[in-house]
Amino acid sequence: MLFIYIKRIFVGFYSILKGLKVTFKNIFKKPVTLHYPVVKQPMKERFRGMVDLYPEKCVICYQCIRICPTAALDLGHKVLEDNKTKNITKFTFNAELCCFCGLCEEICPTDAIFLNKMYEVSYFDHKDLLSIDLMSNQKYKHVDGGVS
Amino acid sequence: MGELFTVNMGPQHPSTHGVLYLELVMDGEIVLSCKPHLGYLHRSIEKIAENRTYTQFIPFTDRLDYLASMNNNLGYCLAVEKLLNIAVPPRAQYLRVIMAELNRVISHLVAIGTFAQDLGAYATPLFYAFRDREKIVELFDEICGGRLTYNYIRIGGLSGDVPAGTEQVIKDFIKYERKQLVEYNELLTYNVIFLARSKKIGILTQETAINYSVTGPMLRASGVKWDIRKEEPYLVYDKFDFDIPTGTAGDAWDRFKLKLDEIEQSLRIIEQAIGAIPEGNPVSKVNRVFRGSGETYMRTENPKGELGFYLVADGGLMPYRCKIRSPSFSNLGALPELVKGLNISDAVCVLGSLDIVMGEIDR
Numbered sequence: 154m155l156f157i158y159i160k161r162i163f164v165g166f167y168s169i170l171k172g173l174k175v176t177f178k179n180i181f182k183k184p185v186t187l188h189y190p191v192v193k194q195p196m197k198e199r200f201r202g203m204v205d206l207y208p209e210k211c212v213i214c215y216q217c218i219r220i221c222p223t224a225a226l227d228l229g230h231k232v233l234e235d236n237k238t239k240n241i242t243k244f245t246f247n248a249e250l251c252c253f254c255g256l257c258e259e260i261c262p263t264d265a266i267f268l269n270k271m272y273e274v275s276y277f278d279h280k281d282l283l284s285i286d287l288m289s290n291q292k293y294k295h296v297d298g299g300v301s
Numbered sequence: 302m303g304e305l306f307t308v309n310m311g312p313q314h315p316s317t318h319g320v321l322y323l324e325l326v327m328d329g330e331i332v333l334s335c336k337p338h339l340g341y342l343h344r345s346i347e348k349i350a351e352n353r354t355y356t357q358f359i360p361f362t363d364r365l366d367y368l369a370s371m372n373n374n375l376g377y378c379l380a381v382e383k384l385l386n387i388a389v390p391p392r393a394q395y396l397r398v399i400m401a402e403l404n405r406v407i408s409h410l411v412a413i414g415t416f417a418q419d420l421g422a423y424a425t426p427l428f429y430a431f432r433d434r435e436k437i438v439e440l441f442d443e444i445c446g447g448r449l450t451y452n453y454i455r456i457g458g459l460s461g462d463v464p465a466g467t468e469q470v471i472k473d474f475i476k477y478e479r480k481q482l483v484e485y486n487e488l489l490t491y492n493v494i495f496l497a498r499s500k501k502i503g504i505l506t507q508e509t510a511i512n513y514s515v516t517g518p519m520l521r522a523s524g525v526k527w528d529i530r531k532e533e534p535y536l537v538y539d540k541f542d543f544d545i546p547t548g549t550a551g552d553a554w555d556r557f558k559l560k561l562d563e564i565e566q567s568l569r570i571i572e573q574a575i576g577a578i579p580e581g582n583p584v585s586k587v588n589r590v591f592r593g594s595g596e597t598y599m600r601t602e603n604p605k606g607e608l609g610f611y612l613v614a615d616g617g618l619m620p621y622r623c624k625i626r627s628p629s630f631s632n633l634g635a636l637p638e639l640v641k642g643l644n645i646s647d648a649v650c651v652l653g654s655l656d657i658v659m660g661e662i663d664r
């Protein structure tokens with residue numbers, strides 16, 4: 154009995170050494186992680202970040218509003234006196250509802266609405282996320298790394 | 302018999318893989334009975350499906366089994382395509398197979414890593430698995446722009462073609478992963494401590510497995526050769542040559558080993574699919590407004606088992622009813638049977654070997 158017990162201890166010890174051999178091989182490899190806040194990885198070409206808009210490209214077709222599964226977008230427009238030109242009165246985006254699916258970007262006929270590369274979206278007040286004015290060109294300026 | 306007492310494990314517990322709450326009746330260290338309580342992650346996804354158009358619901362399927370979003374997208378899109386008789390271009394079919402298999406690989410990698418961690422192998426195997434998984438996650442990020450919720454597969458095709466150079470990345474990954482599998486075997490599979498902890502623990506017999514309608518790797522580990530990809534081939538699975546690995550004992554170790562074997566088989570499928578991928582445009586151009594009527598049931602082989610979508614349409618823009626049959630839900634059902642009479646630390650081992658995801662259990 155004692156012999157088996159001691160043997161098992163030795164076999165267990167040996168298996169630990171074998172496992173350590175695998176980890177030892179990995180010690181000298183290059184680290185695969187990044188020191189995140191210091192080193193930042195560039196986002197990929199198709200990365201889906203915050204919703205962004207080129208206001209001048211929008212033709213007010215309401216397709217993005219209709220496709221959005223979470224009703225995160227809100228668009229309003231008025232027709233000018235000449236009964237032809239339409240003007241956007243409001244175009245807001247609720248980042249707390251958005252699920253970053255990218256369907257609005259896909260359906261937009263003029264590529265006016267798109268998802269940018271922003272991923273650090275901490276705000277001091279969560280109310281700021283509820284209605285981001287997409288018409289303003291200052292929309293993401295205050296966030297570090299914000300583009301557009 | 303000493304005094305019985307009840308232990309509440311979870312809902313916030315590192316080894317319950319999400320917000321699962323287990324009510325264990327214990328006699329000392331021995332588990333006498335176990336009662337899983339669900340519902341902490343309930344988001345009424347089935348009801349949401351009734352209020353969204355067919356296209357709008359695809360992002361929500363990402364949130365079912367969030368470790369295998371591609372497979373969920375695929376299952377739902379196949380169900381809608383079957384309901385509305387929509388044809389899929391051949392290139393899209395091949396790409397779908399590749400994406401589904403890559404996702405199976407990374408889902409199994411997470412399962413392997415977390416299982417080793419549940420057995421007390423601290424963080425090393427988990428980080429090794431995540432290091433490998435990261436390569437595919439990065440690739441998916443490049444292909445569809447998401448790292449966890451891919452939302453890539455569309456009704457009638459895909460949201461976009463893969464960028465140039467993807468083939469090479471996948472080929473490199475296959476080569477790399479084959480090498481890694483050897484490392485996993487060295488580090489875990491045949492390690493005597495690992496064997497002592499997981500062999501003959503939580504034995505699921507064939508009969509019990511079938512009675513609890515357990516599916517996926519868990520069923521195959523019990524020795525039942527059942528895989529929807531072979532039994533009811535969808536997409537182009539019938540064109541590929543691959544085996545269905547099965548276990549013999551149905552214990553926790555078998556379930557672990559089977560996942561490693563399945564990774565190898567998935568790599569085989571991907572290899573063949575990459576070689577045979579036809580030219581063409583996989584992007585779905587069909588109108589995003591779908592209408593149809595009738596009902597259909599479509600099941601696919603998810604990494605965790607059989608994922609079924611039952612759709613009823615009444616001619617409107619939205620489905621009348623969408624019932625989701627999720628594999629983890631049925632697999633978890635067998636847990637009380639498996640942990641009876643085990644130590645509490647072995648119960649954690651069994652739970653880890655089930656490889657459940659709460660997202661699709663609570664839905």
Ligand code: SF4
Nearest residue numbers: 221251252254255257
């Ligand atoms: S990304 Fe999706 S959820 Fe967000 S605004 Fe666009 S369509 Fe709506």
Ligand code: SF4
Nearest residue numbers: 211212214215217261
């Ligand atoms: S889909 Fe594009 S063009 Fe149409 S309303 Fe939305 S942003 Fe404007």
